Amino acid sequence: xxxxxxxxxxxxxxxxxxxxxxxxxxxxxxxxxxxxxxxxxxxxxxxxxxxxxxxxxxxxxxxxxxxxxxxxxxxxxxxxxxxxxxxxxxxxxxxxxxxxxxxxxxxxxxxxxxxxxxxxxxxxxxxxxxxxxxxxxxxxxxxx
Ligand SMILES: [Zn+2]
Numbered sequence: 001x002x003x004x005x006x007x008x009x010x011x012x013x014x015x016x017x018x019x020x021x022x023x024x025x026x027x028x029x030x031x032x033x034x035x036x037x038x039x040x041x042x043x044x045x046x047x048x049x050x051x052x053x054x055x056x057x058x059x060x061x062x063x064x065x066x067x068x069x070x071x072x073x074x075x076x077x078x079x080x081x082x083x084x085x086x087x088x089x090x091x092x093x094x095x096x097x098x099x100x101x102x103x104x105x106x107x108x109x110x111x112x113x114x115x116x117x118x119x120x121x122x123x124x125x126x127x128x129x130x131x132x133x134x135x136x137x138x139x140x141x142x143x144x
Pocket of ligand 1: 037
């Protein structure tokens with residue numbers, strides 16, 4: 001499954017919307033092919049639609065990602081619960097709630113850290129990414 005990255009990080013650590021054209025050398029936006037590979041200033045980055053990344057302002061880290069993913073994964077009802085010999089119940093309501101929470105955290109973490117790998121995090125929230133690929137939710141959300 002290929003999930004497109006929404007954000008690209010240049011050599012200097014600044015983040016850019018992935019829809020721009022980039023210099024292959026330094027990764028900064030370059031529409032004309034005459035990039036000097038010198039780091040753009042903070043105001044230039046802002047003007048071009050990028051985000052200057054300030055590590056000191058990052059609120060969350062891998063420890064938070066793992067903590068949230070584990071809690072959601074452990075509470076996701078993934079067993080088919082037999083209610084009789086022929087019927088099973090899938091707890092679809094509880095699943096949707098957990099998927100919504102996972103998506104909300106994914107958006108929050110990405111806003112906090114442009115390098116955050118939302119699809120990978122989402123699959124980490126799933127007790128079984130083969131059967132329940134949470135990263136699909138991200139792709140669907142993207143297409144809306
Ligand atoms: Zn360049």
